[in-house]
Amino acid sequence: MAQIINKDQIKKVIPSIDLLPIIEEGFQLYSEGKTVVPPVGELLFEKPPGEVHIKYGYIKDDDFYVIKIASGFYENTQLNISASQGLMLVFDQKTGVLKAVLLDEGLLTDIRTAVAGAIAAKYLAPKNIHQIGIVGTGIQARLQLEYLKKITDCRRVLVWARNEMNGQKMIDEFLAKGYNISFTLDASKVASSSNLIVTTTPSKTPLILAENIQAGTHITAMGSDTSDKIELDPIILSKADIVVVDSLPQSESRGEVFQTVKTDLLDRANVIELGKLISNPSLQRQNENQITIADLTGVAVQDIQIAKAVFKKILNET
Amino acid sequence: MAQIINKDQIKKVIPSIDLLPIIEEGFQLYSEGKTVVPPVGELLFEKPPGEVHIKYGYIKDDDFYVIKIASGFYENTQLNISASQGLMLVFDQKTGVLKAVLLDEGLLTDIRTAVAGAIAAKYLAPKNIHQIGIVGTGIQARLQLEYLKKITDCRRVLVWARNEMNGQKMIDEFLAKGYNISFTLDASKVASSSNLIVTTTPSKTPLILAENIQAGTHITAMGSDTSDKIELDPIILSKADIVVVDSLPQSESRGEVFQTVKTDLLDRANVIELGKLISNPSLQRQNENQITIADLTGVAVQDIQIAKAVFKKILNET
Numbered sequence: 001m002a003q004i005i006n007k008d009q010i011k012k013v014i015p016s017i018d019l020l021p022i023i024e025e026g027f028q029l030y031s032e033g034k035t036v037v038p039p040v041g042e043l044l045f046e047k048p049p050g051e052v053h054i055k056y057g058y059i060k061d062d063d064f065y066v067i068k069i070a071s072g073f074y075e076n077t078q079l080n081i082s083a084s085q086g087l088m089l090v091f092d093q094k095t096g097v098l099k100a101v102l103l104d105e106g107l108l109t110d111i112r113t114a115v116a117g118a119i120a121a122k123y124l125a126p127k128n129i130h131q132i133g134i135v136g137t138g139i140q141a142r143l144q145l146e147y148l149k150k151i152t153d154c155r156r157v158l159v160w161a162r163n164e165m166n167g168q169k170m171i172d173e174f175l176a177k178g179y180n181i182s183f184t185l186d187a188s189k190v191a192s193s194s195n196l197i198v199t200t201t202p203s204k205t206p207l208i209l210a211e212n213i214q215a216g217t218h219i220t221a222m223g224s225d226t227s228d229k230i231e232l233d234p235i236i237l238s239k240a241d242i243v244v245v246d247s248l249p250q251s252e253s254r255g256e257v258f259q260t261v262k263t264d265l266l267d268r269a270n271v272i273e274l275g276k277l278i279s280n281p282s283l284q285r286q287n288e289n290q291i292t293i294a295d296l297t298g299v300a301v302q303d304i305q306i307a308k309a310v311f312k313k314i315l316n317e318t
Numbered sequence: 319m320a321q322i323i324n325k326d327q328i329k330k331v332i333p334s335i336d337l338l339p340i341i342e343e344g345f346q347l348y349s350e351g352k353t354v355v356p357p358v359g360e361l362l363f364e365k366p367p368g369e370v371h372i373k374y375g376y377i378k379d380d381d382f383y384v385i386k387i388a389s390g391f392y393e394n395t396q397l398n399i400s401a402s403q404g405l406m407l408v409f410d411q412k413t414g415v416l417k418a419v420l421l422d423e424g425l426l427t428d429i430r431t432a433v434a435g436a437i438a439a440k441y442l443a444p445k446n447i448h449q450i451g452i453v454g455t456g457i458q459a460r461l462q463l464e465y466l467k468k469i470t471d472c473r474r475v476l477v478w479a480r481n482e483m484n485g486q487k488m489i490d491e492f493l494a495k496g497y498n499i500s501f502t503l504d505a506s507k508v509a510s511s512s513n514l515i516v517t518t519t520p521s522k523t524p525l526i527l528a529e530n531i532q533a534g535t536h537i538t539a540m541g542s543d544t545s546d547k548i549e550l551d552p553i554i555l556s557k558a559d560i561v562v563v564d565s566l567p568q569s570e571s572r573g574e575v576f577q578t579v580k581t582d583l584l585d586r587a588n589v590i591e592l593g594k595l596i597s598n599p600s601l602q603r604q605n606e607n608q609i610t611i612a613d614l615t616g617v618a619v620q621d622i623q624i625a626k627a628v629f630k631k632i633l634n635e636t
Binding site: 036050085 | 324
């Protein structure tokens with residue numbers, strides 16, 4: 001029978017897995033055409049509002065295929081239930097037999113998203129990061145900051161919060177971890193004073209304006225993953241020196257690049273896929289003055305890689 | 319935590335659930351536009367050949383949403399593993415929380431498919447069924463015959479088998495159950511002597527030819543569920559008095575209706591959806607001379623209904 005793996009088991013093994021190279025390899029295989037990743041399945045709900053994404057696929061000639069279900073029901077927090085829910089399923093690629101049910105309740109999706117942010121920053125952030133700007137105070141805001149530790153020593157952080165309570169809660173948490181962190185309700189302050197910015201909100205209007213962005217800044221925008229969400233002023237992308245997406249096909253229908261191409265401010269021909277960037281140093285940041293953008297909508301290959309890694313780790317330990 | 323329900327538990331409760339009205343209601347709600355059923359997700363494999371279908375959706379203002387994964391890896395039988403694999407997932411429609419994992423290994427997909435065949439026959443088969451013709455000897459051949467017991471007393475059956483071993487195995491099984499059953503290797507004999515025919519193969523060339531079909535015959539074609547499978551000579555559909563599909567949108571890209579419309583032998587305007595047929599007696603068989611066809615490709619609403627029914631039954635019993 002399939003192995004049923006609960007969230008506590010997953011939480012326990014995650015710190016012992018070096019996820020950056022695993023997810024990087026996934027992006028590279030994806031950009032080299034060595035994966036099969038069909039379009040994202042989507043299910044929308046109105047009362048209460050919710051969205052479900054089904055991401056699935058496999059690496060060719062690998063042992064497994066993976067299906068990931070992740071949902072966001074943002075009113076859950078009123079019920080003291082996490083907005084993120086879901087699970088990952090690992091199947092045998094040769095027989096279709098279900099091997100593992102990872103009852104992660106959205107945790108692995110959150111983590112692989114944060115890892116992708118760290119990978120983007122690894123290749124695109126300026127060498128000298130004087131301040132990290134985090135836009136949002138949710139689970140991604142926290143995890144992106146956690147995983148950025150893998151690629152930078154900078155602990156000076158300015159957080160944009162929608163309200164004081166959210167801001168205070170987040171900075172209390174990271175002050176306790178030794179960060180030099182504060183919050184503001186004014187997103188333009190984050191934009192104008194940070195040179196590594198991560199946006200993590202489900203906003204439907206731009207929060208970061210072009211006029212506030214300094215030369216040399218890298219922005220990872222990971223909040224916008226549907227056709228109606230947007231966090232960055234399209235002018236930022238039109239002026240950027242490097243614009244990277246995790247998936248070129250997905251960027252045709254969702255995310256910041258989709259929004260910017262729609263307004264004719266960006267030519268799709270100038271957009272680079274993250275897997276290509278990882279493999280080719282000449283596509284990465286070349287100096288401390290470039291403005292660079294990574295627009296991440298989340299690709300099934302991240303789910304494939306993290307689900308396999310957790311399943312194998314737990315198999316080896318039992 | 320989500321309830322994990324294994325195949326033995328499912329097998330145990332299935333006989334006590336009256337599935338026909340439950341699945342009928344699903345088809346009606348689907349045809350009335352009261353469901354949300356996105357396009358089928360599909361994943362294909364080459365070495366060994368395999369296909370995975372992801373069907374998912376929900377009934378509006380219901381308690382749950384359902385995702386079903388079902389695969390067919392036809393070389394599994396060489397390994398003594400069932401070709402059908404998969405599972406069903408039941409989630410809370412208001413929060414996205416996973417409620418149940420039904421580890422059915424394809425069983426519920428097989429059953430809901432057979433139930434749909436019985437429903438089609440209930441409204442379309444002639445009153446006097448003198449012989450049931452079954453094309454194929456796999457799991458669906460058996461289950462379709464089992465579930466037809468719910469709508470007809472006819473126990474005279476002719477089976478088309480690809481080889482003697484398959485044919486003998488199937489008739490031994492149903493002889494023991496009191497059927498008057500035999501097999502043939504000549505599909506035209508099944509077609510010319512039966513007035514209720516069910517085709518259940520993954521054939522890529524027509525097995526049933528128009529010249530053999532007698533007036534008054536009903537055919538349920540459920541084997542063809544992709545764009546390249548076909549079991550019926552398109553001329554049969556062009557001459558039929560009533561052509562029904564379980565899903566009009568799916569029939570635009572898969573199944574017998576897709577194949578026939580492609581050859582310009584059938585006008586889509588004349589095709590009726592099963593849910594509409596169930597609700598409207600004037601669309602059902604009107605006399606003993608009509609030739610009727612039900613082309614079933616399998617709709618998520620069947621999975622939604624059967625998964626919910628099994629989950630609720632097991633909840634009530636524990």
